[in-house]
Amino acid sequence: MLTVSGIRKTFHPGTINEVRALQGVDLTIEEGSFVIVLGMNGSGKSTLLNAVAGSFFVDEGKIEIAGRNVTAWPEHRRASLIGRVFQNPFSGTAPTMSIAENFALASRRGHVRGLSWALSPGLTRPLRDRIASLKMGLEDRLDNAIGSLSGGQRQALTLLMATWLKPDLLLLDEHTAALDPKSADQVITLSDEVIQRDKLTTLMVTHSMQQAVSLGDRVIMMHRGRVLHDIRGAEKQRLRPEDLLDRFDEIRRREQLDESAAAMLGDLYI
């Protein structure tokens, strides 16, 4: 479903701010697979998702989604294949527009937007039912500006919007990190429900070991712009939070070793 081969991305190349955010990532994700992406801050998780979504073009490598080579597609064109929820609850919705209008926008993802009415009974009726099933009491507020809702409510709605038309690929980037624990749990439960029900191919970034072991069928761990570990199948089923923490410790030790080695070399030669 998603094939990423040898992608590289360097921000601000040739300046003192140069960051090699992706240094050759190869990844194949089968249809219906739910992949958790772990990694320390700055390891390139968001950059990977942004590269797939087309927020920028990669320097090298190839990206295929649903059998189509999308490497040169602009972001809005790739959106016909991708549903996305961002970390910031403000990013996924148009605040001054109503809940219903936000869903009208989502209902045309990947389609031509013409001069027919955005709000039709064909949209609002199923919308009311779907939103009622969230049990957030929002079904009677479809005409309220979405900006008046809480972050948790907005993330739940953004998730429904991203999956209103079944996407070939769902990208979730720490989409519960900005929420209070209770709302975060609600949104995670909802995400898992939707993903299981529609068998969505999903990449989900998180910092929660708990989520990494209890959700999904595969975990990849990124480090310095590369995929360092890829845990799947029976190994993923057996995975415990401690195992993941051990792997993080190992990364940390290696990092320190690198640093002390660099310091030693610096002392010797500079």
Next chain:
Amino acid sequence: MTLLLGALIIGLILSLLALGVLVSFRIFSMPDITTDGSITLGASIAAVLLVNEVNPALATLAGALGGAAAGAVTGIIHTKFKINSLLSGILVMTALYSVNLHVMGRSNVPLLGSSTLATRSEEFGRSLFGGESVGFFGWSVSSADAAMLLLSLIFVPIAGMALYAFFRTHLGTSMRATGDNPQMVRALGANVERNIILGLALSNGLVALSGALLAQYQGFADAQMGIGMIVWGLASVIIGEALTGTRSLGLTIIGTIMGSVLFRLLVAIALRWGLNPNDLKLITALFVFAALVFPGFLERLKRRRPTVS
């Protein structure tokens, strides 16, 4: 009375300009100074065609389309060449000054003796009211002015409703969202750049339509007529927001039309009371400045609390 009637008519004609400014400034959050050039472009295209005896409705439409093209150029400079939106507008406005002079061939085109929408409505007025003047709440006004007012009162609300309807379609909704949250619009598969180009074309099309009608009402097109018109539009939008609030799109559109008419009336009254016409633009600019600063200023006063840090 004739003075008030004239102010009402011009207020209604300029409300189309105000609606154009509403689209660029409020919906896309881009103060677009192309406005100053495109109102003149609409007026000059229409005037030259009218002098050459083109059908007035067609001439007016051509003027509007000219403005739409100018807006699209600003949009293309801004989105494709990544030039700051204000600067893009300044470039096009400056270029339009020459374009307008070329279109007109000189700096002023009088419409004396041409058949225009204004002369047509005069004829219509004479046949409707059966004479040169008509009683109007006890005043006697020229039937030409009365007919012009009647037609503006019909046409402007229709234009407002058409704009409202457009912004409720799938395309219009995605254009409104573009001003609200471009990142989200991109993630939902709409082309943000195309929406901005379309939006500025729509905005300047309305502005140029306003210019084409104004030229016919006042009987001439002039290379200088656009100076400061964006600020006029902003003032109308701001007054409109004070009148109706911004809770819904429909109210905002109604407010903008009312704001334009009210502003024009206030200006007519002030001029009547002896305001120096040379000070008009200074006062308009000060008014918009105050309207933009005061809400934020009041907010800050409210938020300032005597706390120790």
